[in-house]
Amino acid sequence: MTANLAIPELAAAVERPVAEAAGLPNRAYTSSEFFRLELERIYAPSWACLGHAADVPRPGDLRPVHLLGVPLLMVRTASGTVRVFHNVCSHRGNELVWEPGRVKGGIRCPYHAWTYDLEGRLIGTPNIGGFGVHEADGFDRARHGLRAVRSGMWLDLVFVNLTGDAEPFETWIRPLAERFEGFGGPGYEGRLQPAATHGEFRFDVKANWKLAVENNLDASHLPWVHPALNRQSPLEDHYCFLDSPRFAGQGSTAYDTVPHESPALPRIEAWPARTGEYPCLYPNAFVSGHGDHFWSMVLEPVAPDRTIERWRSYFVDEAAEDAGFESARSAIRERWASILGEDVGVVEGMQRGRRSPAFDGGVFAPVLDPPVHHFHRWVARRLAAPETDRATA
Numbered sequence: 001m002t003a004n005l006a007i008p009e010l011a012a013a014v015e016r017p018v019a020e021a022a023g024l025p026n027r028a029y030t031s032s033e034f035f036r037l038e039l040e041r042i043y044a045p046s047w048a049c050l051g052h053a054a055d056v057p058r059p060g061d062l063r064p065v066h067l068l069g070v071p072l073l074m075v076r077t078a079s080g081t082v083r084v085f086h087n088v089c090s091h092r093g094n095e096l097v098w099e100p101g102r103v104k105g106g107i108r109c110p111y112h113a114w115t116y117d118l119e120g121r122l123i124g125t126p127n128i129g130g131f132g133v134h135e136a137d138g139f140d141r142a143r144h145g146l147r148a149v150r151s152g153m154w155l156d157l158v159f160v161n162l163t164g165d166a167e168p169f170e171t172w173i174r175p176l177a178e179r180f181e182g183f184g185g186p187g188y189e190g191r192l193q194p195a196a197t198h199g200e201f202r203f204d205v206k207a208n209w210k211l212a213v214e215n216n217l218d219a220s221h222l223p224w225v226h227p228a229l230n231r232q233s234p235l236e237d238h239y240c241f242l243d244s245p246r247f248a249g250q251g252s253t254a255y256d257t258v259p260h261e262s263p264a265l266p267r268i269e270a271w272p273a274r275t276g277e278y279p280c281l282y283p284n285a286f287v288s289g290h291g292d293h294f295w296s297m298v299l300e301p302v303a304p305d306r307t308i309e310r311w312r313s314y315f316v317d318e319a320a321e322d323a324g325f326e327s328a329r330s331a332i333r334e335r336w337a338s339i340l341g342e343d344v345g346v347v348e349g350m351q352r353g354r355r356s357p358a359f360d361g362g363v364f365a366p367v368l369d370p371p372v373h374h375f376h377r378w379v380a381r382r383l384a385a386p387e388t389d390r391a392t393a
């Protein structure tokens with residue numbers, strides 16, 4: 001299978017210095033085999049982002065999510081922690097939960113009503129021993145609970161490692177967590193609260209997930225795709241950072257508070273007033289930090305040519321939940337929905353361009369495209385690495 005995808009050739013072409021390198025070829029964006037290979041070599045062995053913990057705010061809340069086709073389930077347990085399980089019933093393999101929702105007693109399979117508690121233990125097996133008999137000789141419920149997935153959380157984002165053998169989550173996230181701590185000071189993260197209102201939106205984008213990442217790393221489209229933003233926070237006030245192997249991004253030193261009618265929002269005092277930071281944590285999480293609000297966007301790759309993007313915003317301290325900040329929350333959501341919505345057109349245009357026989361990877365602009373090249377290298381190295389090295393390639 002992988003012979004057709006010519007992974008070693010692709011990796012060699014991407015690996016060259018930026019001015020000579022080729023971008024990932026069209027098949028990386030259009031082929032179902034390539035998409036399956038990305039699950040096996042990129043998403044499963046690393047820490048991939050599954051969603052926001054705020055999507056399951058109360059004990060008993062459930063949210064089914066697909067990670068490149070793999071059915072998973074986010075659960076808020078009775079003790080308030082978020083756990084992730086494979087979303088499949090141990091009996092005959094029905095997908096267990098089909099819609100987001102909330103349960104009281106347990107999670108019941110729609111097929112034959114086997115039931116699991118919020119910790120994944122199998123607690124009900126109706127009629128397993130014959131009509132009206134709910135136990136069976138030799139059947140040990142303790143051995144047939146839901147299969148847990150290794151997970152970790154940072155800034156309300158839930159990450160999973162499907163293979164179970166990636167480095168510890170805390171080690172993996174540390175460089176980015178420290179970068180943000182450098183702005184916000186220790187403990188800033190504990191002050192962030194999901195927006196009380198106007199806190200989310202989503203886009204259903206007809207494009208490969210990598211094009212969304214590349215666009216997020218590309219500052220040079222700013223004057224052309226976001227003219228209003230560029231007037232307020234011009235390209236020349238942007239800087240990029242590429243020093244970590246697992247994230248890259250851009251920042252602005254001309255960030256300006258979103259205009260709104262209410263009093264000033266509570267702030268992380270240490271965060272520089274005009275700094276906005278926008279890292280992309282590979283493979284699929286965008287994070288954004290400002291003194292008075294944060295947001296993150298999770299990419300859910302659905303198919304080679306389809307990605308769902310889920311955005312959520314966060315504010316500082318419970319004081320920001322006050323009704324007096326309604327217009328601020330709304331203005332911030334509107335601003336980002338507008339800016340990120342402007343990107344959808346070019347990202348989908350990039351996908352359509354990958355059907356052209358006249359293009360097969362393109363070239364990088366040597367001064368402004370190194371962040372995109374950085375990401376292509378990250379992808380190519382993981383695809384080409386031997387199995388034992390994939391988690392750290």
Ligand code: FES
Pocket residue numbers: 089090091092093094109110111112113114
């Ligand atoms: S498949 Fe779930 S109870 Fe039978």
Ligand SMILES: [Fe+2]
Pocket residue numbers: 215221225226339343
């Ligand atoms: Fe953009």
